[in-house]
Amino acid sequence: MISKSLYLPIYFILFLSLVAASRFIPGSDGLPEDCFIGAGTASWYGERFHGKLTASGEKYDTETLTAAHKSLPFNTVVRVVNIEKDKTIEVRINNRGPFTGDRIIDLSRKAARKIDIIEDGLAEVELYLIKEGDKPIEDLECE
Structure with missing residues (x-):
């Protein structure tokens, strides 16, 4: 006893x-706070794709807080920080892309508006992992 x-x-x-x-x-x-994923150029995509199916199988809605990333698992939530304007948004990955240049993330119109990149179309951003999605992220080392 x-x-x-x-x-x-x-x-x-x-x-x-x-x-x-x-x-x-x-x-x-x-997850550790501020789990850095990467930095680079963000863009946004809008009306042309509104209502079409995303790579995850859901309909794209320009007025949701979603984004496209080349490799992050679907339903991963990331914090996107507009470095120049010091604005932040959290988005859920539901699509693949961007496939233009060296861009690292394509944001929905709503997300782009919230971090003030609608007018310029592009911004330098940092990405931080908030929540892993459908699969664990391979080779992720948080700083």
Whole structure:
């Protein structure tokens, strides 16, 4: 029988173990804050694609907070930071692209409007992982 005086230390160790393990569960809140994915040029896409199917199979809606990325798993949530204007938005990956130049993300019109890139069409951004999507992200090393 375990002494009652040992219950508290055992519970504490179990709690710490669960917190540490949650770091490795995809989609858990155990991700490190500011998990940097990359930096580069963002663009946005709008009316021409509105209502058409995305690569994930859902209809594209210009007024949702979504984005296209070449390789991030669908339903991954990323924070996009417009470096020049210091504006931030969180978007869910539901499409593939961009396939033009060296761009790293294509934002919906609503997302682009919120970080103020509608007029210029392009912006230098940083991407941070907020929540993993349908699959774990391969070779992700957070700084």
